[in-house]
Amino acid sequence: MAERPRWREDFPVRWDEDTYMTRRELAKFLTLGSGLLAGVNVLIALIGLTGKPPATPVRRLAAADEVAPGGSLLFRYPTADDPCILVRDASGRFDAFSQVCTHLSCAVVHRPEEQSLACPCHKGSFSARDGLPLAGPPTRRLPRIVVEQCGGDLVATGIEV
Numbered sequence: 365m366a367e368r369p370r371w372r373e374d375f376p377v378r379w380d381e382d383t384y385m386t387r388r389e390l391a392k393f394l395t396l397g398s399g400l401l402a403g404v405n406v407l408i409a410l411i412g413l414t415g416k417p418p419a420t421p422v423r424r425l426a427a428a429d430e431v432a433p434g435g436s437l438l439f440r441y442p443t444a445d446d447p448c449i450l451v452r453d454a455s456g457r458f459d460a461f462s463q464v465c466t467h468l469s470c471a472v473v474h475r476p477e478e479q480s481l482a483c484p485c486h487k488g489s490f491s492a493r494d495g496l497p498l499a500g501p502p503t504r505r506l507p508r509i510v511v512e513q514c515g516g517d518l519v520a521t522g523i524e525v
Protein backbone atom coordinates (compact mmCIF):
# COMPACT_ATOMS: atom_id res chain seq x y z
CA MET A 365 0.00 0.00 0.00
CA ALA A 366 1.31 3.41 -0.99
CA GLU A 367 2.26 5.74 1.80
CA ARG A 368 0.00 8.73 2.30
CA PRO A 369 1.82 11.93 1.22
CA ARG A 370 2.70 14.32 4.02
CA TRP A 371 0.93 17.31 2.39
CA ARG A 372 -2.38 15.52 2.84
CA GLU A 373 -1.97 15.91 6.58
CA ASP A 374 -1.20 19.62 6.23
CA PHE A 375 -4.09 20.24 3.84
CA PRO A 376 -6.77 17.76 4.83
CA VAL A 377 -9.33 18.44 2.08
CA ARG A 378 -11.93 15.77 1.67
CA TRP A 379 -12.77 16.15 -1.98
CA ASP A 380 -15.67 13.79 -1.78
CA GLU A 381 -17.31 15.98 0.92
CA ASP A 382 -16.55 19.30 -0.73
CA THR A 383 -19.57 21.10 -2.16
CA TYR A 384 -19.50 22.44 -5.63
CA MET A 385 -21.60 25.24 -7.04
CA THR A 386 -23.05 24.33 -10.38
CA ARG A 387 -23.19 26.74 -13.29
CA ARG A 388 -26.95 26.84 -12.94
CA GLU A 389 -26.71 27.84 -9.27
CA LEU A 390 -24.15 30.55 -10.08
CA ALA A 391 -26.36 31.94 -12.87
CA LYS A 392 -29.36 31.91 -10.51
CA PHE A 393 -27.38 33.74 -7.81
CA LEU A 394 -26.13 36.39 -10.27
CA THR A 395 -29.61 36.92 -11.73
CA LEU A 396 -31.26 37.31 -8.33
CA GLY A 397 -28.45 39.58 -7.07
CA SER A 398 -28.67 41.82 -10.16
CA GLY A 399 -32.46 41.96 -9.88
CA LEU A 400 -32.23 42.96 -6.23
CA LEU A 401 -29.74 45.76 -6.98
CA ALA A 402 -31.90 47.04 -9.86
CA GLY A 403 -34.95 47.06 -7.56
CA VAL A 404 -33.11 49.05 -4.88
CA ASN A 405 -31.98 51.59 -7.52
CA VAL A 406 -35.55 52.05 -8.75
CA LEU A 407 -36.73 52.53 -5.16
CA ILE A 408 -34.05 55.17 -4.48
CA ALA A 409 -34.96 56.98 -7.72
CA LEU A 410 -38.66 57.02 -6.76
CA ILE A 411 -37.89 58.40 -3.32
CA GLY A 412 -35.73 61.11 -4.94
CA LEU A 413 -38.51 62.07 -7.39
CA THR A 414 -41.32 62.19 -4.87
CA GLY A 415 -39.43 63.66 -1.91
CA LYS A 416 -40.12 67.28 -1.08
CA PRO A 417 -37.17 69.67 -0.69
CA PRO A 418 -36.51 70.43 2.96
CA ALA A 419 -38.48 73.42 4.17
CA THR A 420 -36.45 76.46 5.10
CA PRO A 421 -37.40 78.01 8.40
CA VAL A 422 -38.42 81.63 8.89
CA ARG A 423 -36.03 83.03 11.46
CA ARG A 424 -35.42 86.46 12.96
CA LEU A 425 -31.79 87.48 12.53
CA ALA A 426 -31.52 90.84 14.25
CA ALA A 427 -33.05 94.26 14.52
CA ALA A 428 -32.28 96.22 11.35
CA ASP A 429 -30.58 99.01 13.28
CA GLU A 430 -28.15 96.54 14.87
CA VAL A 431 -26.19 96.45 11.61
CA ALA A 432 -24.64 99.80 10.72
CA PRO A 433 -24.19 100.84 7.06
CA GLY A 434 -20.97 99.16 5.86
CA GLY A 435 -21.28 96.59 8.63
CA SER A 436 -21.98 92.89 8.72
CA LEU A 437 -23.46 90.25 10.98
CA LEU A 438 -22.68 86.54 11.19
CA PHE A 439 -25.52 84.12 11.72
CA ARG A 440 -26.43 80.49 11.04
CA TYR A 441 -29.17 79.43 8.64
CA PRO A 442 -31.06 77.17 8.04
CA THR A 443 -29.31 74.98 10.62
CA ALA A 444 -26.71 75.60 13.29
CA ASP A 445 -24.14 74.01 10.93
CA ASP A 446 -24.63 76.57 8.12
CA PRO A 447 -22.64 79.79 8.68
CA CYS A 448 -23.94 82.87 6.86
CA ILE A 449 -23.12 86.54 6.65
CA LEU A 450 -25.44 89.52 6.42
CA VAL A 451 -23.95 92.69 4.94
CA ARG A 452 -25.33 96.21 4.80
CA ASP A 453 -23.93 98.56 2.19
CA ALA A 454 -23.47 102.29 2.59
CA SER A 455 -26.92 102.99 1.11
CA GLY A 456 -28.55 100.79 3.77
CA ARG A 457 -29.36 97.81 1.53
CA PHE A 458 -29.18 94.36 3.18
CA ASP A 459 -27.85 91.24 1.46
CA ALA A 460 -27.08 87.87 3.01
CA PHE A 461 -25.10 84.91 1.75
CA SER A 462 -23.74 81.60 2.83
CA GLN A 463 -20.36 82.20 4.40
CA VAL A 464 -18.95 79.00 2.86
CA CYS A 465 -16.69 79.71 -0.11
CA THR A 466 -17.78 77.78 -3.21
CA HIS A 467 -14.17 76.84 -3.97
CA LEU A 468 -13.02 74.74 -1.01
CA SER A 469 -15.37 75.83 1.78
CA CYS A 470 -13.32 78.37 3.72
CA ALA A 471 -15.28 81.13 5.47
CA VAL A 472 -15.57 84.40 3.56
CA VAL A 473 -15.18 87.74 5.36
CA HIS A 474 -16.72 91.11 4.60
CA ARG A 475 -14.53 93.77 2.97
CA PRO A 476 -16.78 96.84 3.01
CA GLU A 477 -14.18 99.08 1.35
CA GLU A 478 -14.26 96.79 -1.73
CA GLN A 479 -17.96 95.87 -1.38
CA SER A 480 -16.87 92.26 -1.48
CA LEU A 481 -16.73 89.06 0.48
CA ALA A 482 -13.15 87.82 0.51
CA CYS A 483 -11.93 84.29 1.02
CA PRO A 484 -8.52 84.29 2.72
CA CYS A 485 -7.62 80.72 1.73
CA HIS A 486 -6.86 81.25 -1.97
CA LYS A 487 -7.61 84.96 -2.41
CA GLY A 488 -11.08 84.35 -3.78
CA SER A 489 -13.54 87.23 -3.86
CA PHE A 490 -17.31 87.57 -4.28
CA SER A 491 -19.57 90.54 -4.84
CA ALA A 492 -21.25 91.60 -1.59
CA ARG A 493 -24.29 92.66 -3.66
CA ASP A 494 -25.11 89.50 -5.62
CA GLY A 495 -22.60 86.87 -4.44
CA LEU A 496 -21.06 86.41 -7.90
CA PRO A 497 -17.37 85.48 -7.99
CA LEU A 498 -15.10 88.42 -8.76
CA ALA A 499 -11.58 87.01 -8.44
CA GLY A 500 -9.60 83.93 -7.55
CA PRO A 501 -10.48 80.29 -8.08
CA PRO A 502 -14.22 80.27 -7.21
CA THR A 503 -16.47 79.90 -10.27
CA ARG A 504 -19.86 79.55 -8.57
CA ARG A 505 -21.75 82.25 -6.74
CA LEU A 506 -22.42 82.17 -3.01
CA PRO A 507 -25.92 80.92 -2.18
CA ARG A 508 -28.11 83.90 -1.28
CA ILE A 509 -30.12 83.93 1.93
CA VAL A 510 -33.45 85.63 1.36
CA VAL A 511 -33.83 88.35 3.98
CA GLU A 512 -36.97 90.40 4.51
CA GLN A 513 -37.61 93.33 6.76
CA CYS A 514 -40.59 92.82 9.06
CA GLY A 515 -41.15 95.98 11.00
CA GLY A 516 -37.78 96.72 12.52
CA ASP A 517 -36.53 93.13 12.29
CA LEU A 518 -34.52 91.29 9.66
CA VAL A 519 -35.94 87.85 8.95
CA ALA A 520 -34.40 85.02 6.91
CA THR A 521 -37.04 83.23 4.85
CA GLY A 522 -35.19 81.00 2.39
CA ILE A 523 -32.16 80.19 0.27
CA GLU A 524 -31.56 80.88 -3.44
CA VAL A 525 -28.86 78.58 -4.75
Ligand code: FES
Pocket residue numbers: 465466467468469470483484485486487488489500501502
Ligand atom coordinates in the same frame (compact mmCIF):
# COMPACT_ATOMS: atom_id res chain seq x y z
S1 FES B 1 -11.54 78.17 -0.47
FE1 FES B 1 -12.13 80.14 -1.03
S2 FES B 1 -10.84 80.65 -2.63
FE2 FES B 1 -10.28 78.64 -2.15
